[in-house]
């Protein structure tokens with residue numbers, strides 16, 4: 001990748017006590033993209049973010065941001081990176097406005113009330129500017145976290161599970177906020193458990209498990225490459241064997257011959273074409289069916305397969 005905005009090489013982290021949370025992570029992030037890091041609990045997502053944002057001291061490897069070594073130019077580079085953590089740990093007694101304004105100052109920027117006002121308005125927090133953070137609802141507290149991270153106008157923004165535990169409406173609202181930030185030129189890396197979130201938002205997806213990146217790809221390419229079509233064809237009468245005419249297709253008999261199961265395709269429409277041909281072949285052979293149930297695999301299916309190690313990583317491992 002040419003001039004990645006973030007370039008992580010061979011990053012390792014073994015916590016005192018011996019647990020290896022990151023086992024050699026290589027990851028390059030493009031300027032201007034939304035990158036979703038997907039992984040099960042304990043995969044190392046928060047540790048990875050923490051290593052870039054200075055909350056976790058890596059055991060090994062290098063991190064370059066904006067083309068420079070973070071190990072050497074820590075303060076100046078960190079000021080250009082924003083972090084929305086999972087939870088607010090401080091500032092509970094501060095009013096919203098002061099807390100957000102203070103965050104800007106932490107990165108050495110001069111006060112800019114107009115900018116803070118614009119941020120609070122964009123997050124529908126302006127009405128709450130004088131309210132103590134502890135008195136806000138959970139969703140509003142999350143917005144405050146975003147406002148604090150935006151306060152120093154970072155070029156690279158990490159969001160650690162931005163929508164965990166928020167309702168559907170607020171989640172959609174936050175997705176909109178994140179998209180708007182990207183439109184303004186911010187590069188965004190988010191971690192999530194919600195596949196829907198990655199599917200909806202991300203340009204590229206990285207899948208992490210047990211401290212290793214299993215795969216990184218354009219979301220669409222990943223779905224195309226690993227996507228599958230599954231069709232269940234209910235037969236009018238059970239069959240003892242797969243009919244000869246279907247020999248060329250990835251089909252099998254299940255449920256004691258009462259259903260034909262097709263599993264194949266390439267996530268780009270081939271599966272549906274195959275299924276149409278299979279049904280035509282059945283009709284030509286005089287085999288009646290009563291129902292067809294077609295399911296296209298989603299990013300979720302792909303993710304579950306990958307994380308559980310079911311899907312062969314053939315050709316796909318990054």
Ligand SMILES: Nc1ncnc2c1ncn2[C@@H]1O[C@H](COP(=O)(O)OP(=O)(O)OP(=O)(O)O)[C@@H](O)[C@H]1O
Nearest residue numbers: 015016019021039040041042043044045046047048
């Ligand atoms: N301070 C710490 N000391 C020791 N072990 C830790 C520490 N922080 C995290 N770990 C361990 O490192 C591993 C990775 O944790 P991490 O929080 O990075 O995962 P995650 O992918 O963010 O998980 P989740 O989705 O649950 O937030 C886990 O096994 C965790 O228990």
